[in-house]
Amino acid sequence: MQKFIHITDTHLVPPGELLYGLNPIDRLALCIADVNRNHGDAAYAVVTGDLCHKGQPEAYAALRREFDKLAIPYHMLVGNHDDRANFRAAFPAAKADDNDFIQYTFEMGEGVLGVCLDTNEPGKPWGTFCAKRGAWLKATLVSAGDRPVIVFMHHPPFKVQLKRMDDISLLEPKPFHDAIEGRSNIRHLFFGHLHRPVAGSWRGIPISTLRATSHQVALDFVIEGRIAGSHEPPAYGVCLLEADQMIVHMHDYMDRSNTFLL
Numbered sequence: 001m002q003k004f005i006h007i008t009d010t011h012l013v014p015p016g017e018l019l020y021g022l023n024p025i026d027r028l029a030l031c032i033a034d035v036n037r038n039h040g041d042a043a044y045a046v047v048t049g050d051l052c053h054k055g056q057p058e059a060y061a062a063l064r065r066e067f068d069k070l071a072i073p074y075h076m077l078v079g080n081h082d083d084r085a086n087f088r089a090a091f092p093a094a095k096a097d098d099n100d101f102i103q104y105t106f107e108m109g110e111g112v113l114g115v116c117l118d119t120n121e122p123g124k125p126w127g128t129f130c131a132k133r134g135a136w137l138k139a140t141l142v143s144a145g146d147r148p149v150i151v152f153m154h155h156p157p158f159k160v161q162l163k164r165m166d167d168i169s170l171l172e173p174k175p176f177h178d179a180i181e182g183r184s185n186i187r188h189l190f191f192g193h194l195h196r197p198v199a200g201s202w203r204g205i206p207i208s209t210l211r212a213t214s215h216q217v218a219l220d221f222v223i224e225g226r227i228a229g230s231h232e233p234p235a236y237g238v239c240l241l242e243a244d245q246m247i248v249h250m251h252d253y254m255d256r257s258n259t260f261l262l
Contacts, residue, residue, distance in 0.1 A: 002108060007046070009050040009213065010212070011050055011212065036069070039072075044106075049153075050082065050193065053081050055082050056086065057090070077117070078154065079119070079154035079193060087102070102116070102120075105140060111147065114149075114150050116153075127155025141183055154193050157169070158207075162220070188246050234252070235252050
């Protein structure tokens with residue numbers, strides 16, 4: 001079995017600033033400390049974008065300081081709030097494809113290939129997956145053959161019926177759809193962006209995301225035009241990968257409810 005951690009939507013701001021009345025740096029620090037304390041045996045963490053809220057260099061520097069404390073390796077994606085140039089300046093070892101998109105693969109264990117995608121469209125809240133990115137993904141999947149693959153991306157390529165969030169999901173999904181067409185070896189699709197615990201399946205592919213380490217999006221199927229925020233507790237995912245199954249536990253790491261033995 002391979003254990004890994006899913007973290008998303010850290011939305012860091014420069015030190016000393018708050019975001020919606022919260023301190024994203026402190027909340028990320030608590031997440032990392034909890035992972036180190038309880039899941040130091042995990043192989044790595046995957047962070048699915050919106051690393052910083054406005055993409056400032058000072059925020060990425062703070063992000064780097066916090067993740068330098070993580071006891072396990074990590075893989076990062078960019079989201080719509082990120083700035084690629086400032087991200088790469090803070091994380092010069094970050095991988096990119098030949099077109100400078102933050103797209104790459106990594107070995108997940110259990111014979112599975114992790115595929116990380118870049119859906120950032122500079123200055124826009126919605127996601128884009130252009131023909132160049134689609135060509136890279138298609139070539140990567142062709143090269144993988146029948147090998148099991150898990151995909152990580154920021155924007156979901158489907159609607160979840162949260163009206164305002166669906167307006168800013170992946171708005172150019174065709175190159176993505178074309179690249180995965182006919183593939184039966186995609187075992188799971190992890191994403192971010194929604195700031196909510198969501199799981200299900202899409203085109204036969206199991207999908208999941210979870211609450212951010214920063215602020216959350218309220219569960220509201222009615223509101224249009226504005227995003228309904230909430231201060232629900234943050235979470236990270238504890239993912240257990242085996243040859244014949246994938247289990248994702250969503251952990252509210254700041255929850256202080258009393259525990260007891262049944």
